[in-house]
Amino acid sequence: MRDVIEERLAARLRDLGEVTPAELSPPADLRARVGRRKHRTRAITRGLVLGIAAAIIVAFTSVVVLQGSTGRPRVDVSSRLQAPNVHDALPAGTVLLAARGRDVIALDDGGHTLATMIHAGRGAIQYAQVTADHRWLWYLSRKGTDGACADVVRADIDGRSSKIITRASAFAISPDGARLALFGAGDLANNRCVAKPTAAEPARVVVEQLDGGQSAALAATNVTALRWSPDGAYLVTVRCSGARCLSLERMDVPRDLRLSLVRNHGFAEVPAGQSFVTFGVDGLYVLQSSPSGQAVDRYDPGTLEFAGVRVATDRHWSVSQVAPTAGATFVVATRAPGRPGLYVVGADGRLHLVRPIDPGILTPVFPLPAAG
Amino acid sequence: MELGAIARRLEVVQAVAPLAIRGEVLLERLYRAHAPAAVRFAIMLTGERELSEDLVQEAFIRVAAKLDTLREPDAFGAYLTRAVANLAKSHFRHQQVVARHQRSVDLTTLVEDPIDVAASDSMLVALRRLPVQQRAALVLRYYNDASHEEISQVLGIPVGTVKSQLSRGLARLRREYRDA
Numbered sequence: 001m002r003d004v005i006e007e008r009l010a011a012r013l014r015d016l017g018e019v020t021p022a023e024l025s026p027p028a029d030l031r032a033r034v035g036r037r038k039h040r041t042r043a044i045t046r047g048l049v050l051g052i053a054a055a056i057i058v059a060f061t062s063v064v065v066l067q068g069s070t071g072r073p074r075v076d077v078s079s080r081l082q083a084p085n086v087h088d089a090l091p092a093g094t095v096l097l098a099a100r101g102r103d104v105i106a107l108d109d110g111g112h113t114l115a116t117m118i119h120a121g122r123g124a125i126q127y128a129q130v131t132a133d134h135r136w137l138w139y140l141s142r143k144g145t146d147g148a149c150a151d152v153v154r155a156d157i158d159g160r161s162s163k164i165i166t167r168a169s170a171f172a173i174s175p176d177g178a179r180l181a182l183f184g185a186g187d188l189a190n191n192r193c194v195a196k197p198t199a200a201e202p203a204r205v206v207v208e209q210l211d212g213g214q215s216a217a218l219a220a221t222n223v224t225a226l227r228w229s230p231d232g233a234y235l236v237t238v239r240c241s242g243a244r245c246l247s248l249e250r251m252d253v254p255r256d257l258r259l260s261l262v263r264n265h266g267f268a269e270v271p272a273g274q275s276f277v278t279f280g281v282d283g284l285y286v287l288q289s290s291p292s293g294q295a296v297d298r299y300d301p302g303t304l305e306f307a308g309v310r311v312a313t314d315r316h317w318s319v320s321q322v323a324p325t326a327g328a329t330f331v332v333a334t335r336a337p338g339r340p341g342l343y344v345v346g347a348d349g350r351l352h353l354v355r356p357i358d359p360g361i362l363t364p365v366f367p368l369p370a371a372g
Numbered sequence: 373m374e375l376g377a378i379a380r381r382l383e384v385v386q387a388v389a390p391l392a393i394r395g396e397v398l399l400e401r402l403y404r405a406h407a408p409a410a411v412r413f414a415i416m417l418t419g420e421r422e423l424s425e426d427l428v429q430e431a432f433i434r435v436a437a438k439l440d441t442l443r444e445p446d447a448f449g450a451y452l453t454r455a456v457a458n459l460a461k462s463h464f465r466h467q468q469v470v471a472r473h474q475r476s477v478d479l480t481t482l483v484e485d486p487i488d489v490a491a492s493d494s495m496l497v498a499l500r501r502l503p504v505q506q507r508a509a510l511v512l513r514y515y516n517d518a519s520h521e522e523i524s525q526v527l528g529i530p531v532g533t534v535k536s537q538l539s540r541g542l543a544r545l546r547r548e549y550r551d552a
Contacts, residue, residue, distance in 0.1 A: 005546050006514065012495045013515040017412050024411060026403035027429060034399060037437035101466060113426050355422045358467075 029115050036159060090134050090157060090365060095325040099128040100360025104139060109327060111342050111355030118159050131177035132366040138173045149184060149193035167193035170223065174232040175366060181235055182206045183223045189215040205237065207253050216257035225277045229301060236284060238277050248286065248304055280324030283307050287322050294319045311345050323362040332357060399436055406449045407432060410456050416511045417460045419500050427463065431455035450526050457508040457527055464504055498548040506541035509534055
């Protein structure tokens with residue numbers, strides 16, 4: 001015999017059940033995702049078996065393998081540009097990658113999860129980027145307590161294999177996937193990142209040519225954002241001091257890798273962060289804050305001159321990210337009191353809620369070039 | 373009672389495509405057959421449709437990847453329900469860790485004030501304040517009319533634990549609902 005509370009609970013649940021969907025279409029990449037999951041499970045099983053076998057061999061031969069047990073990341077320069085066979089893991093229409101926690105997720109313009117591109121076994125993924133040909137997915141994986149340095153990882157787009165390429169504080173892969181820009185202290189091109197810059201090992205921006213191994217560096221301090229221009233001709237960096245960022249810089253990267261700083265544009269006040277500057281189809285988007293609200297300003301990417309306001313909010317809003325895609329501009333914002341949401345900027349300049357979203361770094365995906 | 377029989381009694385199980393039909397057709401049919409009920413179950417646990425669809429997609433992939441090795445493939449719906457409950461539990465645990473490290477995100481807004489469900493419904497708000505396992509047990513009991521044994525099988529916990537979870541959940545629900 002049910003009491004009043006039990007009856008009321010059952011009634012509420014029945015009501016809730018009636019307003020939820022009666023039919024759901026499967027996601028477009030369902031079979032591929034199930035296949036990837038199977039593959040991963042098999043790989044883990046194989047890894048376990050091989051691990052046990054290796055342990056037995058080691059015990060029998062009493063060989064201590066020091067290299068590889070030091071905890072240093074594996075670097076394989078020779079195979080850095082070998083392309084995977086399959087590169088159709090990103091479904092058509094994908095617009096955003098969300099790097100949140102241990103996952104890199106592809107979202108469509110409705111905010112629906114299209115695919116889980118990467119699920120890391122440990123560590124936190126902080127930033128992800130896809131090359132323009134949709135073959136490679138690069139991300140920054142932070143493990144342990146070494147705050148300033150993280151693994152720069154390259155995975156094939158199916159997520160079947162990944163490789164730690166080096167360690168750095170921030171990275172950006174050029175759209176053609178041929179050049180890797182790194183920021184941090186230490187010998188970044190050779191897999192050595194130190195948490196605290198010193199006079200002997202100052203912080204630098206390093207650009208590495210992945211197919212030839214050449215690299216070049218330019219001293220730079222307090223860089224919090226590093227973005228390649230869509231044509232891969234230059235880098236845009238943002239420098240911060242404490243909690244505020246005060247300059248936007250352009251660093252030319254010619255073919256011979258003679259790096260040069262060509263422009264330094266001061267702007268008003270930007271909260272320190274990693275994702276507030278990014279390229280859109282019509283310019284460079286920069287998120288700025290003031291006591292009265294926030295604005296996403298558009299800058300001319302060549303001259304770094306102010307070109308207009310894309311989004312402006314009042315003080316009740318807190319915009320944390322900007323992600324301009326080929327189709328629309330998205331922002332992650334919180335309207336107090338509330339929780340973060342993914343919003344699309346309408347033609348009228350207003351923000352329209354797409355979905356609530358967990359905190360994470362959003363990166364637009366390059367549209368795949370037409371075949372042929 | 374076998375898992376297959378339990379699943380037939382629960383709403384989450386409908387006609388299962390013959391296992392001989394492999395590949396995409398089978399997956400699509402399974403998804404169309406089981407995902408809506410699983411999303412309903414997830415919404416009752418989380419109160420949020422987007423999150424529920426994400427959880428169900430992930431749960432479906434996990435269960436479907438093991439389809440060949442499931443002990444009772446006919447009970448796909450029951451396996452899916454269990455996976456959804458486990459993923460919801462992991463999700464909220466992860467949210468608590470995130471909230472601890474991010475002062476700007478208020479845990480209570482993440483967990484207890486879902487925007488898709490009428491916040492004015494004090495019964496559902498009180499339900500959502502319960503631990504996920506208690507929530508799952510209550511939903512299975514009072515929405516799916518499952519017995520203690522059936523809940524035990526679906527959630528993979530002992531019958532005694534089911535009884536205690538239901539009892540504690542109801543007691544807290546009564547207390548919070550009357551206070552509201």
